[in-house]
Each structure stands twice: as structure tokens, then as C-alpha cells.
Amino acid sequence: MPKVIVTDPIDQAGIDILSQVAQVEVQTQLTPEQLIAAIPNYDAIMVRSGTRVTREVIEAGTRLKIIGRAGVGVDNIDVPAATKAGILVVNSPEGNTIAAAEHAIALMMALSRHIPDANASLKSGLWKRQEFVGVEVYKKTLGIVGLGRIGSHVAQIAKAMGMKLLAFDPYLAMERAEQLGVRLVDFKTLVQESDYITLHIPKTPETTHLFNAETFSLMKPTARLINCARGGLIDEQALYEAIVSGQIAGAALDVFASEPLEESPLFTLGKEVLLTPHLGASTEEAQVNVAIDVAEQIRDVLLGLPARSAVNIPGLQAEVLQNLKPYLDLAETLGNLVGQLAGDRVSQLEIRLQGDLAEKDGQPIIVAALKGLLTLALRERVNYVNASIEAKERGIRVVETRDPALKDYSGSLMLTAHGPNGIRSVSGALIGEREVRVTQIDEFPINVPPSANMLMTLHRDMPGIIGRIGTLLGAYNVNIASMQVGRKLIRGEAVMVLSLDDPLPDGIIEEVLKQPGIRDAFVVNL
Ligand SMILES: NC(=O)c1ccc[n+]([C@@H]2O[C@H](COP(=O)([O-])OP(=O)(O)OC[C@H]3O[C@@H](n4cnc5c(N)ncnc54)[C@H](O)[C@@H]3O)[C@@H](O)[C@H]2O)c1
Numbered sequence: 001m002p003k004v005i006v007t008d009p010i011d012q013a014g015i016d017i018l019s020q021v022a023q024v025e026v027q028t029q030l031t032p033e034q035l036i037a038a039i040p041n042y043d044a045i046m047v048r049s050g051t052r053v054t055r056e057v058i059e060a061g062t063r064l065k066i067i068g069r070a071g072v073g074v075d076n077i078d079v080p081a082a083t084k085a086g087i088l089v090v091n092s093p094e095g096n097t098i099a100a101a102e103h104a105i106a107l108m109m110a111l112s113r114h115i116p117d118a119n120a121s122l123k124s125g126l127w128k129r130q131e132f133v134g135v136e137v138y139k140k141t142l143g144i145v146g147l148g149r150i151g152s153h154v155a156q157i158a159k160a161m162g163m164k165l166l167a168f169d170p171y172l173a174m175e176r177a178e179q180l181g182v183r184l185v186d187f188k189t190l191v192q193e194s195d196y197i198t199l200h201i202p203k204t205p206e207t208t209h210l211f212n213a214e215t216f217s218l219m220k221p222t223a224r225l226i227n228c229a230r231g232g233l234i235d236e237q238a239l240y241e242a243i244v245s246g247q248i249a250g251a252a253l254d255v256f257a258s259e260p261l262e263e264s265p266l267f268t269l270g271k272e273v274l275l276t277p278h279l280g281a282s283t284e285e286a287q288v289n290v291a292i293d294v295a296e297q298i299r300d301v302l303l304g305l306p307a308r309s310a311v312n313i314p315g316l317q318a319e320v321l322q323n324l325k326p327y328l329d330l331a332e333t334l335g336n337l338v339g340q341l342a343g344d345r346v347s348q349l350e351i352r353l354q355g356d357l358a359e360k361d362g363q364p365i366i367v368a369a370l371k372g373l374l375t376l377a378l379r380e381r382v383n384y385v386n387a388s389i390e391a392k393e394r395g396i397r398v399v400e401t402r403d404p405a406l407k408d409y410s411g412s413l414m415l416t417a418h419g420p421n422g423i424r425s426v427s428g429a430l431i432g433e434r435e436v437r438v439t440q441i442d443e444f445p446i447n448v449p450p451s452a453n454m455l456m457t458l459h460r461d462m463p464g465i466i467g468r469i470g471t472l473l474g475a476y477n478v479n480i481a482s483m484q485v486g487r488k489l490i491r492g493e494a495v496m497v498l499s500l501d502d503p504l505p506d507g508i509i510e511e512v513l514k515q516p517g518i519r520d521a522f523v524v525n526l
């Protein structure tokens with residue numbers, strides 16, 4: 001019988017489901033070292049945010065087939081390491097949406113009416129009414145950063161309370177915001193105009209410390225900030241200083257850069273700061289939802305069935321995976337690349353299957369392309385199961401075309417995206433049946449492998465331009481791994497793609513743009 005270890009408090013409903021097919025052991029007090037020592041004995045692990053499933057845990061888990069996260073965020077799981085090890089990671093993208101949205105609203109209301117402090121004061125024997133005069137949310141402006149599942153539900157509740165709604169979400173179609181009665185604005189406008197700001201975005205390099213000293217300086221002195229999403233979105237020291245100096249009126253936080261939070265300058269502040277210990281998903285209902293959702297998936301996978309909310313690639317059925325995996329990698333890479341070229345808010349993605357690929361089932365390839373495109377906005381929340389639905393909700397029109405006659409590679413793929421940067425297209429193929437190559441960018445033929453750090457330029461083909469860019473990168477100590485130039489005509493428009501060993505330092509793009517002949521330059525991360 002397979003064995004499952006549960007290392008965080010999970011509702012009994014989930015344990016009961018797992019027990020149908022496995023021997024289940026609940027051990028919620030393990031140290032990281034104890035987990036590494038124990039994991040080789042288990043086929044599956046089920047966690048919440050309290051357990052860090054690190055690369056070391058994954059590498060020690062020689063029997064592991066699946067990691068189940070009873071919740072949304074998988075930032076405590078090393079998903080790339082699990083994918084590399086062929087271990088499926090599943091989560092419950094919707095099981096705690098309502099709980100988290102209601103907690104954000106509860107924090108907003110409790111902060112506005114000083115409920116925790118008034119309660120503590122009364123229980124200490126005091127009857128102080130004057131000290132706890134609050135503010136109303138009615139007719140106030142709520143700025144929602146991230147109008148996804150939780151942000152949308154917050155919008156619906158806040159609208160019913162008579163609030164005016166703004167949102168910043170660069171990846172969302174205007175139509176979706178309109179349906180919700182929310183005005184989509186740029187980040188600065190949201191920060192400057194809101195009386196309350198609530199965060200519902202993932203933590204990514206782009207969103208880390210989105211709220212910092214500079215952001216606080218733009219906010220109204222009466223504004224209050226709510227974070228029920230992820231720790232690290234707010235610079236907590238800068239928040240403390242902004243409240244002490246009166247730059248903003250207060251904040252309510254459920255999540256912190258370091259959890260469990262044991263010390264913080266915020267502990268020294270009074271009723272203007274409200275803190276809860278990551279309770280967003282802690283309702284009876286949400287815990288039942290996520291436990292059942294994830295336990296069912298673990299059970300199914302242990303029985304050899306597919307999972308419905310796979311975060312990583314092994315979520316596809318084994319035989320589909322085996323045949324198509326290299327093409328799925330190709331489609332995902334091209335989706336990600338064309339998204340970076342076309343800009344946020346792509347409205348249409350055309351997927352053209354060429355050569356032998358035109359004979360294959362296009363659906364998984366389309367899903368992989370959408371997953372690559374949407375990863376820019378949704379990170380681990382997009383998977384092979386939900387990519388099409390997410391694309392539809394974001395108003396992305398998908399067009400599939402086929403060209404079996406094109407035989408320049410045995411099978412190749414062309415993606416064309418309509419976005420704010422215009423209509424952009426990329427093509428790619430497999431070399432030696434596995435290795436991904438980008439073979440065309442817009443109208444320019446090239447041949448480059450994808451890499452984590454790339455610099456791309458659009459320029460005029462002219463003597464000296466390659467040398468100048470190389471010298472410039474050298475001056476910044478950036479090592480070039482490979483370089484390709486594509487052009488249609490001698491001394492005409494051209495594209496240059498450089499794969500780099502090092503990330504590009506700040507300011508270098510501006511320097512590249514100053515070089516004669518360069519029309520555009522941007523960083524691409526694949
Ligand atoms: N406190 C808790 O216990 C708790 C519970 C559940 C979820 N969460 C967290 O809440 C957050 C939101 O969850 P969700 O289910 O609504 O996710 P979601 O994926 O449905 O929505 C996230 C939204 O953020 C948008 N987005 C991405 N990057 C952005 C950026 N740089 N600026 C603005 N918008 C951006 C996306 O387009 C998307 O619409 C996640 O971080 C999740 O882990 C916390």
C-alpha cells in the first residue's frame with residue numbers, strides 16, 4: 001500500500017480520502033532535517049504553507065510521486081526541482097478564494113472601526129468610546145491590486161458596501177474589469193486615489209516590495225493598506241516608517257516576509273496596525289474544500305489517474321506526455337517569448353502547427369502555449385488544466401491554424417500574438433527531437449536556444465554594431481554565451497539575439513538604445 005505523509009494541519013475530510021488508498025501518517029512537528037530523513041519512505045506528501053518542500057526534500061524523496069498543497073500558493077515548494085524529478089505538484093486554486101477575500105474585507109472593517117483594540121480595552125475593564133471613533137468605507141475608494149479570483153470576489157463585496165472600485169492588473173482584459181464594475185487604472189493612479197488598497201497578487205520578482213518608501217510617499221495620508229496575499233509585497237520597515245511619520249493612516253497584514261513572524265517594529269504600533277498570523281485560508285469551509293480537493297488528486301494519482309490541478313508538467317497523462325513533451329516545451333517557451341514581445345494584455349494568440357506537427361493533436365500544444373503566455377501573469381497558478389479557462393477569462397482569443405506543407409523542419413510551430421506592442425510572431429522547432437530552438441522572430445530568421453537571460457535588439461544592419469554591443473556588455477561584465485543576427489536584406493532591418501551568462505544590470509538597456517542604428521532593445525527571460 002502506498003504511504004502518504006501529512007506535515008501541516010489538514011482537515012480530517014482529506015485524511016479520510018487518502019486513507020482509502022494509502023497508509024497516512026500525520027506528523028506536523030517535523031524539523032527540516034527530520035523531514036529529509038523521513039521522506040524516502042513516502043509516495044506522497046500533503047502540506048499547507050507551513051512546510052518547506054525544498055530541493056533537498058525532493059531529492060531525498062526517491063519514492064515521491066506527488067506533492068499536494070492544500071491551498072493556492074506553492075511558493076513553499078521547489079516546483080522546478082519537483083518537475084525535474086518527475087514529481088507532480090498539485091494545489092487547490094479555488095478552495096480558499098472566498099475565505100481569503102472575506103478575511104481581507106474583515107481586516108478592512110476591523111481596521112476602520114478599531115475592533116481588536118476596542119475589544120481588548122473593554123475586556124480590560126475600560127469603557128472608552130471616544131478613543132475608538134472609526135471611519136466608514138461607504139463611498140470610499142478601494143484600490144485592488146490583482147483582480148484575479150480573490151481580488152474579484154473582494155470587488156463584489158466592496159461594491160455592495162457602496163465603495164468605489166479601482167484596480168491595477170496589467171494582465172487582465174478590460175472587459176472583465178467592466179463586468180465587475182471596476183475601473184482599471186495604472187499603478188500610480190491607484191496608489192494616489194485610493195482610500196484603501198488591498199493586495200491580491202502573487203509574489204514575484206516584479207511584485208516584491210511593490211509597496212516601498214516611494215509608494216507610501218504617493219498615498220493619501222488617510223489611506224490604509226491591506227495585505228492578505230503574500231509576505232514580501234510590502235517593505236515592512238518602510239511601512240512602519242510611513243505610519244509613524246503619518247504618511248499613511250494604517251495597515252492590516254495577514255502575511256509577512258518571514259513567517260512565523262516573531263519580531264517586528266509593527267508590533268510597537270497601536271490601533272493603526274492590525275496583524276493576523278496568516279489566517280486568510282483558515283475557515284472551516286476553506287479547510288474542508290482544500291483538503292478534499294487535494295486529497296482527491298493525490299488519491300487519483302496514486303491510482304494512476306490524472307490530476308485536475310497540476311501545477312507542473314507531469315500533470316498530463318503519461319502516454320500524451322511521452323509523445324508530446326518536447327513539443328509542449330517548445331510551445332510553452334514560444335508562448336512565453338511572444339508574450340514578452342507583444343506586451344501585457346494580449347488579446348489574440350494564433351497558433352500555427354506546421355509540417356508533421358500539423359498531423360498531431362493540437363489541443364495540448366495550444367494549452368502549453370497558453371500556459372507559457374499566462375505564466376507571465378499567473379506564475380504557478382496556471383497549469384495544463386486551467387490555462388484555456390484562464391485565457392478565456394482574460395479575453396484572449398485563440399486561433400489554431402495548420403500548415404502541413406511547410407517542411408523546413410520536421411515539425412515547427414509559429415505563434416502570433418496581438419498585444420499593446422503590436423502584432424508579434426515567433427517560430428520554433430525541435431533539433432534532434434528534443435532541443436528547443438527559436439527559429440524566427442517577427443520576419444527575421446534566426447536559430448537560438450532559449451536561455452534565462454537574453455538581450456534582443458531591433459536595429460539597422462550596419463558595420464560595427466555587433467562589436468559595439470559586445471564591448472558595451474563587456475564593460476558591464478556581462479558574459480555572452482551565444483549571439484545570433486537575423487536580417488532579411490543586407491543593411492536592412494535586423495534582429496540580434498544574445499544569450500547571456502549573467503543577468504543584465506540596471507541601466508544597460510538605456511545604454512544599448514543610445515548606440516547608432518539601434519531601434520529597440522529589451523530583455524527576455526525564458
Ligand atoms: N492569506 C492567505 O491565507 C491566502 C489565501 C489564499 C490565497 N492567498 C494569496 O492571494 C494571492 C491571490 O490569489 P488568487 O487566487 O486571487 O490568484 P489569481 O491568480 O486568481 O489572481 C492574481 C491576479 O494578480 C494579477 N497579477 C499578476 N502580477 C501582477 C502585477 N505585477 N501587478 C498587478 N496584478 C498582477 C494576475 O493577472 C491575476 O489576475 C496569491 O498570492 C495567493 O497565494 C493568500
Ligand SMILES: O=C(O)[C@H](O)COP(=O)(O)O
Nearest residue numbers: 048049050071072073281
Ligand atoms: O496560498 C494559500 O492558499 C494561502 O496562503 C493559505 O495558506 P495556508 O494553507 O497555510 O493557510
